[in-house]
Amino acid sequence: MNTKAAVTTPRGLGAIANIQLAGDDAAKAIARVARPTPKIFTAGRIHVCEVIDGDNVIDHVVIGHESQNNFAISCHGNPFITEAIIKLLQKHGAQIVSKEEMLLDLSGTENTIGAEAKLAKLKAPSIEAVKLIAAQSHQGLAMTAAKWLAEIDALDLPQIKNQCDNILADSAKAKFLITGCKAVIAGAPNSGKSTLINALAGKQKAIVTDIAGTTRDWVSINCRIGPVLVEFIDTAGLDENLTKDDVDKASQQAAHKMIENADLIVYLNDAQAPPENSTLGRLADKTVIFVQNKCDLLSDEQKNSLPAGDIHLSAVTGLGIDKLCDAIIDILEVKGLGPQTPVCFTQRQTDLLTTISNAKEVSDAKTAITQLL
Template sequence: MSSYKNHELGKSISSKIENPHSDARMPVASFTRLTGSGRSAIAVLMLQGEGAEPIIQRCFKPANHVPFKEGQIRYGLWIGTEPEATGDSETQAQSTEQPAESVVITPLPDQTFEIHCHGGPAAVARIEADLRACRATSASAASGSKPSEHSLLIREAETVLMKCNTPRTAGIAMDQVRGALLDWAKKWRTSVTPATIPEFRAELEPLLSTAATTVRLAEPFRVVLTGPPNVGKSSLLNALVGFDRSITLDMAGTTRDVLHANTVIAGLPIQFSDTAGIRDHAAVETIEREGIRQAQLAAGNADLLLLVCEPLPEGGFSKIALPSPEIRQLRVLNKIDQQLQFRQLPDHLDDRFDVGTNALTGEGLAELMVTIGTRLGKNLPDAGTPALLNERQWKIMNQSSLADSPEQISELLGHLIGHNHG
């Protein structure tokens, strides 16, 4: 029996697919790799045709059994094909040696699916082999359904896509590979008039407001932990990333250098930075003073600051030197177990703090991670919408926002599309 039946997936189509090792003819399907050849962070394959959905149902084990919906990404495991139970123990043993691959599947219109997987050659080759085993044929990229493959915007989007490290950021780049920005630019290039310039600017505003984030999709978000010495910043970092990245010691000045650790929260690549505790320069030695200077530099370049403090035995809380208000901030009260001990706060936080945590017990960490993902994700475009992916695109669109004639806007959109490029 086919493995997708054993997993109770796609019961509605179970009659459509035959065992791939039988001689029965399966519905037609073809696949192509949308990202370039060679090693990359993420690879994307497109599978389309009448047989695409049965193959997905057979090879993909989703994290939940919610029915597929167009444009809705689905996380899960690529379990591949399994040989028919023929008693061939050697073949069956070989099949179990293949570990499941973490993948993201995106259903699209016209019986089309995108398969997002690790960009290493082995992962891509394994999935392509499974597709061939299910009688899908390989098609060249030129025969796929990518819009205007030779367009500069598409090539730029493919370059960014190959460097993305998570499915969420890759999805934004993939929307542009599919032509979200290209189609938007073409529409306005031929339709803008004096009367529609306000509408054009209204549609352009979301692209410009998210550009500071979308032009760095291949880079992690910088989240910096800052605050006074000995408030538990290093312990909090270790708890967030799940391993001991920073040394912890109940002594001010333990952290001297800026320590980094990468992780993923809410589908976003994040680089946490643990910095030296900031206190009065007059009371510290030269080495610690340099650590404080580096901490302040890191804070100034952050996408999000975690301002960490703790309750004090004598009452009140350790002081935080507030950085520029232009940097997004999350106020964290660590060591919340001391609240009741010092009889300072009731069981809930006051409005001076966003999240309360106990790095040693894990209390509040889940809420902190959700809040971090929410704060950083606010400045990302919606799925399927156009986005600016590099400085060239951003500069041209800034110029077009200031243009006051349809002719100027049309010319700038032509530059965006790349009509002057080969």
């Protein structure tokens, strides 16, 4: 294998950073840059030394000899230091590669799903996502596909297709854990959308006034709700009559576009005002949580007459925000996904499962299953 080097920690200041060096000439490169030079290279040992470029000391480091021809250099966490070391390794024959390429190279003979899991885990936004992805390489998806392949001649195609469709349905839910969820806060002007986003953010992100039409451009924040990273987007209040000037028109169009592209709509109604029906038609094919806001202004009798299925909330006092969070987790249906659930977490896997699901012949399904592994 060509000798390659990659910085495997993120760029930025930190106590330490890590550089991975692997390949046929890795030990030779280490011998040229480490002072004192390790007398013998033994996998599993560490070597404390200086990294030198001629007479210049670049850093004091710890070099871990992880396996044959594979070294981890732990240096001090300053991007200028990592850059100097990586350039030095390049001068001594190493090819600089991304950490993703390095990880794939080091994953060796593992199955393709295992290699994909290694990369996906790097970006997973929660520990639940890490566990779900990690399990796919030896249980979940890999195990299911291996079982299909082993029994392919005995299985009938409709049975495999049916399982594929279930996995694709679970994968759509797993996507919320693995990449997060885009939730648009929509509703009529003055219903309290910006007040809600500020309450969720815990600070003022959007301007709040009692003038209808305050928000024109959109504001977004990221919140962790249970295991899901939710991007909440505050939009302009929906009003079919706001077509007077170009800015109003543009803000209405932007709000509708946001709604189209959202995974979830949190639809706010001012509980004191009559329900806003004019825009509801547009939400027909969307996942929507209906919220009655400003409940702090209602009497008990008025509260009792609100639609029972809606979330009763006060964005000003915070009352009901916990119920809204619970409703989000429930509606995304992520709770039932355990590490054993087979799911796709890359487009390649989704495409292959779709191919299997649409296969006309067992042989077509077999080819796609083999590629999956």
